Amino acid sequence: MRPILMKGHERPLTFLKYNRDGDLLFSCAKDHTPTVWFADNGERLGTYRGHNGAVWSCDVSRDSMRLITGSADQTVKLWNVQTGAQLYTFNFGSPARSVDFAVGDKLAVITTDPFMDLTSAIHVKRIARDPTEQTEESVLVIKGPQGRINRAIWGPLNRTIISAGEDAVVRIWDSETGKLLRESDKESGHKKTITSFAKSADNSHFLTGSLDKSAKLWDTRTLTLIKTYVTERPVNAVAMSPLLDHVVLGGGQDASAVTTTDHRAGKFEAKFFDKILQEEIGGVKGHFGPINSLAFNPDGKSFSSGGEDGYVRLHHFDPDYFNIKI
DSSP, X not given: OOOEXXXXXXXXXXXXXXXXXXXXXXXXXXXXXXXXXXXXXXXXXXXXXXXXXXXXEEXXXXXXXXXXXXXXXXXXEXXXXXXXXXXXXXXXXXXXXXXXXXXXXXXXXXXXXXXXXXXXXXXXXXXXXXGXXXXXXXXXXXXXXXXXXXXXXXXXXXXXXXXXXXXXXXXEEETTTOOEEEEOOTTTSOSSOEEEEEEOTTSSEEEEEETTTEEEEEETTTOOEEEEEEOSSOEEEEEEOSSSSEEEEEEOSOGXXXXXXXXXXXXXXXXXXXXXXXXXXXXXXXXXXXXXXXXXXXXSSEEEEEETXXXXXXXXXXXXXXXXXX
């Protein structure tokens, strides 16, 4: 399995996202410029210029027409995927951390960081079909959890919003009223900051990765803990195969400690686990720094990883990957 190295970012990667067809890969980094690539050969298609801060996350609409990006410059921007034109800018009083389109692309959930005297918040925005009719107003604003909210995603049928972050608690909110419906159990839940989320293809369960060196699989409706995957380094990124029962964890030590270790000792590899048996089945090495994001192609035949080293590595699986036996 030879990776394709995609060099287009000058700063560490923060987020990777495939479109639904799996032919485009969007990458966000701390260098202000989200980039789109062809997902089969890693060729760079174009960039989205306009942010002037690190871009923390992005999402692409089901029809691959609209891109939404959240940035440390306190804005969330909507883009035309094809032309790279800015369609709209939502302004906030603090950095925007996570963005996620609802099923149907009529709503988006955005989380903003604590900043000055503002607490972190979850905002639901209505996304207009026609960008000229787009408005700034929030349909719902949820404030509450202390500390930064690293990710918020939509639950099944857009009825709920699932959020997690620095306080290590996974919360499920009612997306109509903003009422807190469920919280993860302190005992069985994560002990440190939750860094990343991955939904299953059918949205029946999801995976969280945490700095407590573990990833956990949860039931989306009941928030029951199903599985725990333990590794020996902080987890910055998680992904779930849509095809096989595999989960991938990526991480490494904190960026500040990177220069003190050899890249082999730094454990900068993507680790594959069997989803059911919780056993490690393999690893993919290559990054010269912690892995900050992972994404599976929707067809399950390739995956990509983005690192602190500024590279995106695109891996197409070999045929023998599909019959790994434990």
